[in-house]
Amino acid sequence: MILSRYERMIAKRYLLPGRGEAFIFLVAGISLVAVMLGVAALIIVMSVMNGFRAELFDKIVGLNGHAVIQGIGPDLPDWRNIARIAKQTPGVTSAIPLIEQPLVVTYGGRAEGVLVRxxxxxxxxxxxxxxxxxxxxxxxxxxxxxxxxAIGSRLAEALGAQVGSQIALLNPLGQATPFGTVPRIINYTVGAIFEVGVYDYDVKYIIMPIEDAQTLTLAGDSVGMIEVNTTDADRVDAILKPVADQIAGRAVITNWQQMNAQLFQALAVERVAMFTVLSIIILVAVFNILSSLIMLVRAKTRDIAILRTMGATRSGMMKIFMVVGTTIGALGVVAGLVLGFVFLFFRQNIVDFVQLVTGQNLWDPSVRFLTQLPSKTDPVEVTVIVLMAMIFSFLATLYPAFKAASTDPVQVLRYE
Structure with a gap:
């Protein structure tokens, strides 16, 4: 939109408060702040949602792989051959044999349910x-x-254990005796404490060599599953189809989407819902721009009439008010981008400060899985948010600009 020199001068004049126009300027300022808050809220929420999904995916897949091969029965027969077949399949980067068994750990009179891997x-x-x-x-x-x-940090806290502590793992499926089954209890020393960042893993997992796990679970030489990683997590089914055909009847393959279907579907639905709801903030801000421009047109009716008699065109009047409204929206978008990125940069500090002031735990890892507030900004989403705010701001200027352009200077000046 190209403005002539006088049109730029008038648009600049209308953007600044004149005598007796403080209220109009206040409404325009509120519109700018509303656009800023709407854009910032959308960027912050969508970045946190993206970060939450990315962190969960990285850590869940990092421990469980892109897929697991499990036997139809309790064990995986001929697991070495199956692991070899999987490893030789194009697109597969690793095939790792695992044993996972839910057991009970005790230390210092405390007992916790754990998952031994x-x-x-x-x-x-x-x-x-x-x-x-x-x-x-x-x-x-x-x-x-x-x-x-190695045990998770949250489990160490729950037990009160540290590196060097002697913990006992209890396997209820022990050896049979004339007096019944005797649980198998073996003592282990804590050699390392890890913190993955996913609460459920940090409070449940105990990692040990597979040979020790086979002894503890009386598994002999068998394993429970094979963890498979591929070059592309989104194409895991297509990559592993040759493996599935060869092991049909002996084992089944479960990919990461099936293992965590409810969680990631809930995140996808929540992401769409949050974007839709927060977009309403920008829509409200756009109505503020509309109302401020209507008030400005009403206040400048006499000026518009004089400009028309001096040769100003209808299109020129429209461009002036469209530029004024769009400029308010653009300034709000820029301020929203700055506010959103500053908030994301200091997000954990802000959460810690609010928790300190209110005394409430705003980010309980037992509820939210992750121990810290994540963030991952998507440039495409930011571009969509900016374009949406600018388009809405532009559309809000059309009606006031049309009203200004349709002002009849004869009728206005007759009664002035």
């Missing part, structure tokens, strides 16, 4: 989700037959 030592140390999150101790001390295990 047995892995090969090389797989434990190469797993970035575990290896990169050690808060105490070292994974180098965990070896087959060493009697050392």
């Amino acid at each position: 047995g892995m090969r030592v090389s797989d434990i140390r190469s797993n970035s989700t575990i290896g990169g999150k050690i808060v105490m101790g070292s994974l180098a001390t965990i070896n087959p037959g060493s009697g050392r295990v």
